[in-house]
Amino acid sequence: MSEHRGPVVTxxxxxxxxxxxxxxxxREAPKWAAVGLMVVLAVALALVIHxxxxxxxxx
Amino acid sequence: xxxxxxxxxxxxxxxxxxxxxxxxxxxxxxxxCEKDQWRDQYIDALNAAxxxxxxxxxxxxxxxxxxxxxxxxxxxxxxxxxxxxxxxxLRRKQKLDLIAxxxxxxSARGQIVGLTEAYGDRDTTRIHIAGRDGPIAMEARLSIASxxxxxxxxxxxxxxAVIEDLRIRIRQLEDPETGRVLLxxxxxxxxxxxxxxxxxxAIERTRLGQEDGPSRLKWLLLGGAVVEGxxxxxxx
Numbered sequence: 001m002s003e004h005r006g007p008v009v010t011x012x013x014x015x016x017x018x019x020x021x022x023x024x025x026x027r028e029a030p031k032w033a034a035v036g037l038m039v040v041l042a043v044a045l046a047l048v049i050h051x052x053x054x055x056x057x058x059x
Numbered sequence: 060x061x062x063x064x065x066x067x068x069x070x071x072x073x074x075x076x077x078x079x080x081x082x083x084x085x086x087x088x089x090x091x092c093e094k095d096q097w098r099d100q101y102i103d104a105l106n107a108a109x110x111x112x113x114x115x116x117x118x119x120x121x122x123x124x125x126x127x128x129x130x131x132x133x134x135x136x137x138x139x140x141x142x143x144x145x146x147x148x149l150r151r152k153q154k155l156d157l158i159a160x161x162x163x164x165x166s167a168r169g170q171i172v173g174l175t176e177a178y179g180d181r182d183t184t185r186i187h188i189a190g191r192d193g194p195i196a197m198e199a200r201l202s203i204a205s206x207x208x209x210x211x212x213x214x215x216x217x218x219x220a221v222i223e224d225l226r227i228r229i230r231q232l233e234d235p236e237t238g239r240v241l242l243x244x245x246x247x248x249x250x251x252x253x254x255x256x257x258x259x260x261a262i263e264r265t266r267l268g269q270e271d272g273p274s275r276l277k278w279l280l281l282g283g284a285v286v287e288g289x290x291x292x293x294x295x
Contacts, residue, residue: 011073014080019079021087036083043072045248050069058069 004059007055 018040025033051057 007070007073011076011080014073014077017084018076021083022083024084024087025090033083033087034091036079036161037084040076040079041082043075047069047072058065058072 001007007059008057011047015040038050 018037022029022037040048047057
């Protein structure tokens with residue numbers, strides 16, 4: 001895990017940015033923000049599931 | 060480092076998260092700034108309207124410009140931070156009203172060469188339209204403040220005109236005392252939108268049936284939409 005710290009940290013920052021960006025659009029968020037956040041969360045969830053099933057990230 | 064399919068998929072996933080995240084952050088911040096900008100402009104328009112007793116508005120280009128401003132002001136208004144659910148519900152309905160006005164505008168657009176100017180005071184608005192068959196001047200007495208304030212918009216007009224377009228529902232009445240014919244028209248989908256753009260056009264009986272230019276009542280109703288837009292811009 002430690003050898004892949006760079007890309008993992010970058011992706012984690014991307015995840016945080018996505019969440020912050022989504023909520024920055026306001027209470028009635030536009031559709032593109034919702035779709036973008038869904039995509040990011042789905043990919044992140046897939047990686048987390050892979051991590052726990054396979055014992056590591058596919059890197 | 061062995062490049063396998065899993066390696067590629069894994070790295071692609073991280074790249075997608077990172078890139079999309081940055082884009083979302085940038086887009087969200089820009090969206091937030093635009094929203095504040097429109098809200099400021101709307102508040103400025105309200106303040107300006109409060110200071111002015113009468114206002115002159117000149118439309119130089121096409122009606123599209125006016126309509127777009129109208130739409131954007133509505134959006135800005137919608138974006139205002141209002142907590143009451145009743146007001147939010149009203150705004151959703153006003154979106155539908157706007158669609159009806161847009162339909163009206165779209166269907167009448169082919170008949171209009173250009174809208175030259177509209178001006179007036181609190182009670183009366185005069186609109187000059189350059190029609191295909193010559194200029195049309197109309198004077199509208201409005202019984203509404205704005206569709207934002209009042210759910211049902213009722214507009215009454217007095218003008219000489221000949222009606223031949225039937226897309227708008229038209230009712231014909233005759234005043235036996237004056238011998239004048241009163242034509243009442245309503246916009247296409249009042250039952251759906253709640254909009255009642257009513258034009259009452261009093262015309263001389265002798266002119267009824269003359270080919271005096273098509274769809275003039277539509278122009279009137281369109282003028283009503285424009286007037287509403289103007290009043291909305293003025294915050295009245």
